[in-house]
Amino acid sequence: MSSVELQHISKRFPTVAALSDVSFTVRDHEFFVLLGPTGAGKTTTLRIIAALLKQDEGSVLFDGEAVDGLTPADRDVAFVFQQYSLYPTMTVYDNLAFPLRSPMRKTPEPEIKERVQHAAEILRITHLLDRKTARLSGGEMQRVSIGRAIVRQPRIFLMDEPLSNLDAKLRESLRVELQHMQKTQGNTTLFVTHDQIEALTMADRIAVLDHGRIIQIGAPADIYDRPATTFVATLVGTPRINLFTAARENGTYFVANSDLHLPMPGDRAMPQQVQVGLRPEDVKITPGGRFTGVVALTEPLGVETILHIRSGQQTLLSILPGITPLRRDDPVRFDILHERLHFFDVDGKRV
Template identity: 45%
Template sequence: MASITLNNLVKKYGDGFPAVNDISIDIADGEFIILVGPSGCGKSTLLRMIVGLEDITDGDLLINGERVNEKAPRDRNLAMVFQNYALYPHLTVYENIAFPLRLAKGKHSEDEVNRLVTDAASTLELTEHLQRKPANLSGGQRQRVAMGRAIVRQADAFLFDEPLSNLDAKLRGQMRSEISQMQRRLGITSVYVTHDQTEAMTLGDRVAVLKKGELQQIASPRELYEQPVNLFVAGFIGSPSMNFLPATIEGNTLHTSLGDLEIPASKAEKAAGRKVVLVGLRPEFFEDAKLVEDHKHANGTTFTATLTHTEWLGNEQYGYINFDPAPEMRDVLNSLAREMDADELRPQIVVTLDAASRIRGGREAEIWLDTRKLHLFDAESGENLTRDAEAGAQLTREANEERAEEIATAQQADEERGSGTGEQTTSGRPAATVQAGAPRSSGATAAGGKHTAG
């Protein structure tokens, strides 16, 4: 296993454009890092630089403290799992998994090959399929074979390049769970590229959000969600995404297209001196005012709006409210949309309502908003004016502690299963040592700074 250090990495192509621009991240031994961002943000390029498939224009890449910029991919001892599986159609599942062991001629005995392959197959529930060919497997099974091939290599780290994008939604959910459990058991350093919100939020210890080759923020999923550093991160993380509502501020009052919203003085002070701000509102900050308990009303404000329509999902429903921004604010919203790989940000507020709410489209309704949780963003720079950096860092510290405990528990259970059957631990690898209570720093800052995890 390995720690991976990225020191001011830059990748420029022939035209001089920096596809990756001055990215620094410290990935701790055993950590699971997610690289996420819109198409063309540089996440796959960065992954390929780590594994050695792309040259590094500037900066240093270190694996276990050793600089590896000039090392060939085969000498970095990293295992890559690709989007298209990259299986050999004429070989059985067994031989596909064993292929990297056979490639290292003379290094592994036949007994050792058999043990490593069967152990990996057991981990991935492929034992019954070892004599089948890839053409006779489902997409999820093929991806498990690709992961099995990575496991038997006993590599220092796993690198995943959008491995689930070819699967349907149900299989993606199943495979997410399997990858997460496998990484916990093995305790192996992993770097995972995705554009999928759910994968980013559910898999990683920390998530690195990239935009146009630059690192915007790296933190635990919860810190990114609750304490985003800027407009881009706030809008990219979360589904449905955060609503952005232009407003002018006067005292503790926001003047918006939805009406006047009273906000806590502590929030208003952060935006002092700015005429215009963008208000960031998660859909779950809203509720049908009739269903809000009396003691909660003091924690928010109520406004009247007409919903265009609602969508009932069983456990909850979404309501949609259109608003008309000023022309200059529409330009700001459209610019943000282009950064997030969308044509435009519709001037629309999405609200989450209780499934029992009787609010329907076309009717005027009373909506309650929890103003304690809203964010205020500078309309020009995109900076989150109300971000609490220390509260965010605490969320990441807590996530790291919880994750360490989960890994230790998973590995202990794996060892107990192995000792009960007289088998070795998964893939013949000794369990990783994870020290609970030694949290990694969140490093949640804008691009250009150093993001440590130690």
């Protein structure tokens, strides 16, 4: 396993700039997640690391050594594609054995057999080994595709949204399996996803990418608790963060079109106009709350209920544990945890 470093990578396609000045390091044995919406340049980044695509500027380093001149085969990476990318005319066994049968690797057949068996056991696909890949379900195909990556010991695992074509249940269980596998074997993994839950649950560190630029890099807790921009704040967390514009008056921020008002933090210089971010779990429904509102909608999810509260002309989300007896149009009182407020300037940058 290796560490992988990207230095000032830029890539332009004929019509768009896919990546501009992207730099980050995936440390050895780290589970690193690249999170961003569709078209952010996540896949482009992966393909550049695998040498399936050539960057216009910048350089890729494996263990501190530039690998820009090397082909995909020489870089020795494993790639799990979103479309599974299995060889359709071969059996599952042959698919798994394919990378080991490369003349560049020269693995004896008994060892191939052993390693394929081992990978199949980890992914619980032993019973599928004799099948043709065309007859597998999506989940089985993706397991085989992950298996093809783990039969060998590459320098880094590159995974391009491997779970996004699967149904919710399967995605959840494969997510746990992947995480378990990565932790027990210590594989360096770069995982691309647009799903913030995958990012938060699996990552050691997350890099948030938007329009080809890195917005923030940090541990999941950093990203969630100290989002660098409103973009990151809204991208991460369900239900979505409450975001209001507010104006300052005598040391207090008044939220437009409602009677919500928040104290100004005293420890830093604050602008006149701000955007205030407020996580739903930081809006506490209590009988003695300082603010009043009306229930606009409830979304009972079983383990918790998402409450849409109308206050003035603003609607904010809150979370209650379990199922609530509150109904539409019921009046509620709530408090806001001041120490958990996020302030952003009008351009969306954290202050």
